[in-house]
Amino acid sequence: MFNYLARLLAITLLAFTFSTSSKAETVLNVTDWQAGVVGITDSYAEFITNFEAANPGVKVEYTQYTFNTYLEYLKPALSSGTGPDVFPLFPGADFEGVYQAGHLLNLTEIMDDEWKSWLGESASIPDLMKDGSLYLAPQDAFTEQIWVYKDMIADLGFELPEFGDSYTVDEWIEIGNAAKAKGLDGLMFGPVESWCVWDGYYNMVQQLNPTYPNDIMLQALNGEVDWDQDIFRKPIEAYKKMHEAGVWRADSLGMDYQVQAWGKWIDREGVGIYCNGDWFNASAPVEHNTLDNPNIYKMSYPKISKDSPWTYNKATGTNAGININSDKIDLAIAWVRY
Structure with a gap:
């Protein structure tokens, strides 16, 4: 049993x-x-x-x-x-x-x-x-820009550009120099994440594109136009100029964006963050991101020159495969x- x-x-x-x-x-x-x-x-x-x-x-x-x-x-x-x-x-x-x-x-x-x-x-x-x-x-959409603390910009003696516009490369160098005098960085930059370089480069190329909004970058990538021309060379020279002028710290070349550059910007070690997207809105420092204190201002990438037209990147954020x-x-x- x-x-x-x-x-x-x-x-x-x-x-x-x-x-x-x-x-x-x-x-x-x-x-x-x-x-x-x-x-x-x-x-x-x-x-x-x-x-x-x-x-x-x-x-x-x-x-x-x-x-x-x-x-x-x-x-x-x-x-x-x-x-x-x-x-x-x-x-x-x-x-x-x-x-x-x-x-x-x-x-x-x-x-x-x-x-x-x-x-x-x-x-x-x-x-x-x-x-x-x-x-x-x-x-989702991918609307990356440069973010800055408005109070820092004012403290350095600069006025904010019109919404949608940006500072020129030379103006960013001036801001960087003024920031260094106060022990700050002009921009925090995390180029180890390649899109932080690529997206700004894309934008600056389009500033020089006489056929904008026709996408000359896509044409170049498809082999339809020659890379060996000023429209592709000058944005590289602009990056080099800002780097050598110290707009961002020299060791930025070894920094990532999402942890190192972003963290240092949250700690207010730099006036701006290059670059940032709207998907990070919820992660912005709360005390600087309220209706009572909207201390974060967003602007486009550096302009090659004062008369460069406003251009906007066509891109997407997270793309699921x-x-x-x-x-x-x-x-x-x-x-x-x-």
């Missing part, structure tokens, strides 16, 4: 274990490079709650990396078959490398009319496409589309 009860109990436990395991959560792995960005973290927390509620039995594992460590993790993980189901990529070389390795799902091929209607023109952003197809879904080797592609599509 005892043996019979023991066997019955064992069978019952086995059946219970099988039943619970069959109902175990399906885990969707999602990553990004936005570590430390409070606004992004808070937004994703709410997004994950809503997605899991809409998809019972699904758990989203969301992992953040810094911009510098992200690709060190992502590329080996994708190559070894252990990569995340959904992951963002920055347009350019990062996107190109992962695309050429065959890790991305073609979104155009699986996109229905409803999805296309949501995206509108964003369903055909050239920087996110290859061979006429979309491989990265744009998630789907791992073509994921065993949860349908769920990954649902996440990106959600």
